[in-house]
Amino acid sequence: xxxxxxxxxxxSLFIVCICSCKAGTPPPTPLTxxxxxxxxxxxxxxxxxxxxxxxxxxxxxxxxxxxxGEKPQIGRxxxxxxxKTVGVFFTVTNHPxxxxxxxxxxxxxxxxxxxxEAALLxxxxxxxxxxxxxxxxxxxxxxxxxxxxxxxxSSAGAQSASAGxxxxxxxxxxxxxxxxxxxxxxxxxxxxxxxxxxxxxALHIHGPKGEQLSLMMQKGAIDPTHPFRARSDxxxxxxxxxxxxxxxxxRGDPAREFEAIFQAWRRSNGKxxxxxxxxxxxxxxxxxxxxxxxxxxxxxxxxxxxGYGMQKIGAQLCVYNELSTRRQWGNYLITFxxxxxxxxxxxxxxxxxxxxxxxxxxRDDRVMQQQMNQKMAQKQQIxxxxxxxxxxxxxxxxxxxxxxxxxxxxxxxxxxxxxAQWSANQATQYSNPGGGMDTxxxxxxxxxxxxxxxxxxxxxxxxxxxxxxxxxVWNSTADALxxxxxNRFEYVTQxxxxxxxxxxx
Numbered sequence: 001x002x003x004x005x006x007x008x009x010x011x012s013l014f015i016v017c018i019c020s021c022k023a024g025t026p027p028p029t030p031l032t033x034x035x036x037x038x039x040x041x042x043x044x045x046x047x048x049x050x051x052x053x054x055x056x057x058x059x060x061x062x063x064x065x066x067x068x069g070e071k072p073q074i075g076r077x078x079x080x081x082x083x084k085t086v087g088v089f090f091t092v093t094n095h096p097x098x099x100x101x102x103x104x105x106x107x108x109x110x111x112x113x114x115x116x117e118a119a120l121l122x123x124x125x126x127x128x129x130x131x132x133x134x135x136x137x138x139x140x141x142x143x144x145x146x147x148x149x150x151x152x153x154s155s156a157g158a159q160s161a162s163a164g165x166x167x168x169x170x171x172x173x174x175x176x177x178x179x180x181x182x183x184x185x186x187x188x189x190x191x192x193x194x195x196x197x198x199x200x201x202a203l204h205i206h207g208p209k210g211e212q213l214s215l216m217m218q219k220g221a222i223d224p225t226h227p228f229r230a231r232s233d234x235x236x237x238x239x240x241x242x243x244x245x246x247x248x249x250x251r252g253d254p255a256r257e258f259e260a261i262f263q264a265w266r267r268s269n270g271k272x273x274x275x276x277x278x279x280x281x282x283x284x285x286x287x288x289x290x291x292x293x294x295x296x297x298x299x300x301x302x303x304x305x306x307g308y309g310m311q312k313i314g315a316q317l318c319v320y321n322e323l324s325t326r327r328q329w330g331n332y333l334i335t336f337x338x339x340x341x342x343x344x345x346x347x348x349x350x351x352x353x354x355x356x357x358x359x360x361x362x363r364d365d366r367v368m369q370q371q372m373n374q375k376m377a378q379k380q381q382i383x384x385x386x387x388x389x390x391x392x393x394x395x396x397x398x399x400x401x402x403x404x405x406x407x408x409x410x411x412x413x414x415x416x417x418x419x420a421q422w423s424a425n426q427a428t429q430y431s432n433p434g435g436g437m438d439t440x441x442x443x444x445x446x447x448x449x450x451x452x453x454x455x456x457x458x459x460x461x462x463x464x465x466x467x468x469x470x471x472x473v474w475n476s477t478a479d480a481l482x483x484x485x486x487n488r489f490e491y492v493t494q495x496x497x498x499x500x501x502x503x504x505x
Contacts, residue, residue: 036138040123040131044107044143047118053086053108056116060106061090064120068102069095073284076299078352085109085145089355091125103128103359105136109145117145129174129187129359174360179203183367184216187360189353200371201363210308210343213354215361217336219268221246221319226330244268246334254296254319255281261317261334277301277310284316294319295337301344308343314354315339407476411453414475418450421494437505445503446494456492456502457481470501 031045050056057077065071072092079086087107094100104122121135122128174187179198186203188194192211195204205213224247248264251257258281263273279300295318302313320333340354449455455478462469470492473481481489497503 032142034138034142036123036131036135038131038134039127040121040135042119042121042135042139044119044139045117047108047116050116050118053110053116053118056108056118057086057088057106060108060118060120064090064092064104067094067096068092072104075352075355080107083109087352089352101125103132105132107139117143119143125359126362129356132356174357176360177203181367181371182364183371184361184363186215186357186362188357201368203361205357207342209346210306210311210341211346212339212341213357214336214339215358216363217339219244219246219265219334221248221250221264221332221334223249223330223332225249250319250321250332252294252321253283254294254317255283255298258296258298258315258317261319262315265334265336272305274305275303276313279313292320294321302341304341308341308345310344312342312344313340410479411475414453414455414479415450417491418446418455421446421450424494438499441499441503441505442494442497445497456497458490458492458496459488460490461488470498472502 031043034042047056047059050059061072072090074088074090077086077088085107087105089105091103094102102122103125107119110116119139123131176185176187177194178185180196181199183201184203188205191208193206198204202217203215222245246264246268281296281298284295284297298315300313301310303310316337318335453475454472455475456472457478459469
């Protein structure tokens, strides 16, 4: 797996490739330095104190670490065809040289009993994909740790990194392909093809024998156990558009949770679960945003149920988990920096080829910014529509509440008026016990009106045989009539009740 790190969109963009670090000279044995005409540096020679190839490569990588100021990220060790020479690609940031991004290759071979030689190729990350093959040819033209015959066989390059059509990483000629939306481009060998679904900075490459390589795939994710999201789920708003949202309760360990995240990613694409074998995942150090981003690398075997059977999987996964956002809304971001599959039936090791291809990846930031602006504009439009609908709903509820309060106030006013009338009548009755049957009848009618929620109203415009009109109506009707035309309608109190019209003895 190549050490190729990129963050897009909401992740901070950073590219780790190989820097032209000083190889150093472990005394007392001098090393040979070459400058490649096309760019890059070559260093080779005997590594003092190293009795195994693994030890020699480890010592070279330690020198890179000391000179660059950070531990290099390495890929898998592979062997050159027809030789005992092994190699490993690595990436690192050269901090003393202004944080430049550099890519490189360390090689090691046993040149005699308890004597090991090693070589280091390095160049600027953006050039390494183009300069590594010429540097390998230049190196093997003068460096023969396995003998002349082996050197002639190894000069073809890292055969273990097969291109799937007989070409190796060192002799595969890459041609540039560009995503349909012009967001990114990358070099791929002849016989390989770019998937037309590539967009938004993500590239999907297919090899002639079922190989797959995807870079910079990114999706938003939701923790369904978050209280806000649990409410959204109950309202049927959790999933979002198909293929856009990963639903998974991430807990902060991308290595331990790699398989679960991978299965959730497939579910978001409408695909079923897959079966893993020998999956190994480990935390990858992220020195750029360790407080918000957790990364992991993984390899093993998986059956994608696509007709190719078990396949080698290699992945670099990062989860952008900004705590304040996730605590509030349950949102986070998943990025597969690299995801590759190689059918085991191919029986080739494509790691070096994938590294060479990935190192040619270029993203068009202008296109990405345009796409981001469009998404933000769409989001703003949706937000505005949501806010407008919410405001309309709020205004409707407020109007209903105000109307209910007015109705209740009118109803209460009617009750208060009747209570006042009743109290006045009672006072009159008790102060004049001999008020007679007429007083009692008026009093009883007033009480009935109180119980029945009714009021006597006078219509000043209504004449019947020279008499102004009276009528008993509901309290709400009485209030409406008096408010609508107080000069025509007025309330009638108990002392002004008309016998035979407003009450009966």
